[in-house]
Amino acid sequence: MKPLWHPQTAAAVSQISTQSTSYLFSGPQQIGKRTTAVWLARQLNCTCSDNRQCQSCTLIQAGSFPDLITVTPDETAIGVSQVHLLNHDLRLNPYSRDGVRMVIFDPAESLTIEAQNSLLKILEEPPSRTIFILLTTQPDAILPTVRSRCQTVYFATVPAAALGAYLTNEVRVDHTEAIRLADIAEGHVGLAVQLAADQAARQSFQQAEQSADQVLSASIFERLLLAAKLAASTELVSQLTIALGRKLRHQLRASQDPSTLSQIANQLQALERYHRFSARKVNPKAALEGLMLDL
Numbered sequence: 230m231k232p233l234w235h236p237q238t239a240a241a242v243s244q245i246s247t248q249s250t251s252y253l254f255s256g257p258q259q260i261g262k263r264t265t266a267v268w269l270a271r272q273l274n275c276t277c278s279d280n281r282q283c284q285s286c287t288l289i290q291a292g293s294f295p296d297l298i299t300v301t302p303d304e305t306a307i308g309v310s311q312v313h314l315l316n317h318d319l320r321l322n323p324y325s326r327d328g329v330r331m332v333i334f335d336p337a338e339s340l341t342i343e344a345q346n347s348l349l350k351i352l353e354e355p356p357s358r359t360i361f362i363l364l365t366t367q368p369d370a371i372l373p374t375v376r377s378r379c380q381t382v383y384f385a386t387v388p389a390a391a392l393g394a395y396l397t398n399e400v401r402v403d404h405t406e407a408i409r410l411a412d413i414a415e416g417h418v419g420l421a422v423q424l425a426a427d428q429a430a431r432q433s434f435q436q437a438e439q440s441a442d443q444v445l446s447a448s449i450f451e452r453l454l455l456a457a458k459l460a461a462s463t464e465l466v467s468q469l470t471i472a473l474g475r476k477l478r479h480q481l482r483a484s485q486d487p488s489t490l491s492q493i494a495n496q497l498q499a500l501e502r503y504h505r506f507s508a509r510k511v512n513p514k515a516a517l518e519g520l521m522l523d524l
């Protein structure tokens with residue numbers, strides 16, 4: 230299944246080739262960055278006609294393709310020893326004779342400074358037939374020296390109509406449900422597809438919506454308690470902020486009263502500030518607490 234992108238993201242993705250070896254995929258949580266990276270690995274290695282039956286496709290589908298390497302944090306960070314280990318593995322030739330090896334850093338903002346400097350050396354003299362993709366919600370947390378080695382692809386939210394049509398035609402969701410999920414996900418393709426496919430994800434998002442209601446009606450003290458509870462999960466925080474944005478925009482459309490309108494506008498600005506703030510290298514818990522005080 231081909232991922233759905235914002236038209237500008239689609240244009241940037243179509244330019245990706247082995248001519249360049251390092252890419253920075255930048256954008257909010259659950260927008261489709263990881264899905265796109267895995268889809269690209271498949272495109273670059275597939276030897277069959279329908280993207281299903283060749284060995285590469287089968288192994289990528291099963292999550293066991295040896296030329297698709299995902300580096301994730303050991304505990305809280307991707308440390309320099311992980312990058313050294315990777316460097317050692319990359320000295321070997323790729324497993325497939327004609328294919329392309331892909332290394333995904335997920336999330337790249339969890340690379341320590343030391344690890345980023347070590348990665349920089351690899352990016353400066355990349356091994357043959359290897360593409361590096363750094364996934365991040367916090368591009369400012371990546372060293373300028375590393376960023377400048379990478380082509381940046383920005384992932385933006387997708388218009389609801391396009392997302393609804395995608396869910397109906399590609400994910401095979403009933404039309405009415407597709408429209409509802411596209412509305413809920415606020416243009417986050419990854420979230421919409423996850424909600425369509427996974428009952429547990431729908432329940433988790435319902436909780437996020439309840440938390441958004443609580444946040445909007447609670448005292449600052451209660452909000453801070455909730456922030457402390459949610460901060461450990463980036464996915465929950467992302468869903469909470471999506472649900473908050475959606476609720477506030479609905480309230481804005483429904484309200485007539487000038488003082489309520491200006492209060493909602495201020496809350497939306499606070500959410501906007503939070504998104505800008507959390508794109509920088511700040512402690513996610515501190516960013517969320519800032520939002521709770523700001524709302």
Ligand SMILES: [Zn+2]
Nearest residue numbers: 275277283286
């Ligand atoms: Zn194939």
